[in-house]
Amino acid sequence: MILTAETVDAVKSIVNDKLISENVQTVLVIDGAGNILAHCGQDTDGLDAISLAALTAANFGATSQIAKLIGENDFSLLYHKGEKANIHFARLGGEMILVSIFGDDVSLGLVRVRVDEIAEDINKIFEQ
Amino acid sequence: MALIDLGKKEVHCKIVYYGAGRCGKTTNLLYIYNAMSDNDRGKMLTIDTKGDRTLFFDLLPLNLGKISGFDIRIQLYTVPGQVMYEATRKLVLKGVDGLVFVADPLKVRQERNIESLDDLRRNVADHGLDLKEMPLVLQYNKRDLCDTPVPTLTVAELEHDLNQEYKVPGFEAIATKGPGVFETLKEISKRTVNYVANKHLFSK
Ligand SMILES: Nc1nc2c(ncn2[C@@H]2O[C@H](COP(=O)(O)OP(=O)(O)OP(=O)(O)O)[C@@H](O)[C@H]2O)c(=O)[nH]1
Ligand SMILES: [Mg+2]
Numbered sequence: 001m002i003l004t005a006e007t008v009d010a011v012k013s014i015v016n017d018k019l020i021s022e023n024v025q026t027v028l029v030i031d032g033a034g035n036i037l038a039h040c041g042q043d044t045d046g047l048d049a050i051s052l053a054a055l056t057a058a059n060f061g062a063t064s065q066i067a068k069l070i071g072e073n074d075f076s077l078l079y080h081k082g083e084k085a086n087i088h089f090a091r092l093g094g095e096m097i098l099v100s101i102f103g104d105d106v107s108l109g110l111v112r113v114r115v116d117e118i119a120e121d122i123n124k125i126f127e128q
Numbered sequence: 129m130a131l132i133d134l135g136k137k138e139v140h141c142k143i144v145y146y147g148a149g150r151c152g153k154t155t156n157l158l159y160i161y162n163a164m165s166d167n168d169r170g171k172m173l174t175i176d177t178k179g180d181r182t183l184f185f186d187l188l189p190l191n192l193g194k195i196s197g198f199d200i201r202i203q204l205y206t207v208p209g210q211v212m213y214e215a216t217r218k219l220v221l222k223g224v225d226g227l228v229f230v231a232d233p234l235k236v237r238q239e240r241n242i243e244s245l246d247d248l249r250r251n252v253a254d255h256g257l258d259l260k261e262m263p264l265v266l267q268y269n270k271r272d273l274c275d276t277p278v279p280t281l282t283v284a285e286l287e288h289d290l291n292q293e294y295k296v297p298g299f300e301a302i303a304t305k306g307p308g309v310f311e312t313l314k315e316i317s318k319r320t321v322n323y324v325a326n327k328h329l330f331s332k
Contacts, residue, residue: 048171
């Protein structure tokens with residue numbers, strides 16, 4: 001896949017506008033192989049984005065196998081709640097995954113709605 | 129699938145170390161990790177390891193310097209070699225750009241090497257790739273065992289079993305001590321970067 005600066009900037013501007021502005025700490029857009037396509041928001045101290053991306057891609061792969069075992073085509077989103085940090089994963093079109101990390105000051109509902117809103121726009125940008 | 133970031137001028141490639149259980153894949157990554165400076169290596173990720181057996185995968189990100197103005201970033205992965213982890217191996221191969229097949233010289237593992245290479249060919253085919261067209265090198269690991277009384281295979285026997293079809297470079301190695309480890313890495317990196325550049329940058 002070839003990424004241009006324009007593509008990355010366009011994606012970042014959507015993410016900043018819809019998620020980072022609402023206090024979501026960090027957003028990563030990654031592909032199915034575990035590459036980071038865009039990294040937005042805080043460079044959270046000590047966040048090992050490369051490992052996070054590799055594990056997310058593998059985890060999504062594993063989860064879609066689980067989905068098939070119970071007769072689902074795929075699970076399009078995953079969410080983990082921690083004590084201070086929460087993480088939300090959503091499949092964009094194709095192989096891409098949007099990862100949002102946020103604290104308790106942000107509601108899950110808002111993240112879901114916003115991710116839904118921007119998923120298609122981000123897809124379109126990458127398709128160009 | 130490699131990622132070429134024209135904005136940051138970076139090329140990211142994924143290289144997977146494949147091979148039967150206990151052939152020395154994780155040991156290769158550990159040796160590379162310990163031998164490289166902090167500037168050139170990222171964190172090594174080893175997940176779900178039970179004893180020293182890989183259950184999911186290992187990951188080691190490396191910076192290999194610049195080629196034609198692009199920073200070359202390589203991610204080395206290992207798969208779990210044990211037969212039962214078939215599904216996991218397939219997951220790790222997603223988006224692979226280059227492969228190292230590590231062979232075990234123990235005579236008792238002769239069939240396992242052949243089966244594992246077959247399994248690799250099938251799994252890349254399931255991702256729509258042809259192993260014959262891909263960057264691939266072989267590593268004949270654990271050569272130190274050949275000086276011991278344990279029955280081992282000669283390089284000629286391993287070549288005959290594994291490399292008749294592919295005819296790719298094979299490197300003798302002792303992953304625990306280092307010989308052959310960087311020779312293998314250099315050759316596969318070179319082949320992978322060339323392959324990715326030809327496929328994505330110069331094809332239009
Ligand atoms: N003598 C000798 N032992 C080696 C060599 N390379 C690896 N080993 C040993 O072989 C054993 C298995 O090595 P690993 O690197 O864990 O094997 P692996 O291929 O990652 O195995 P799985 O994760 O189960 O697929 C370890 O005890 C290593 O120390 C070598 O060159 N010589
Ligand atoms: Mg291992």
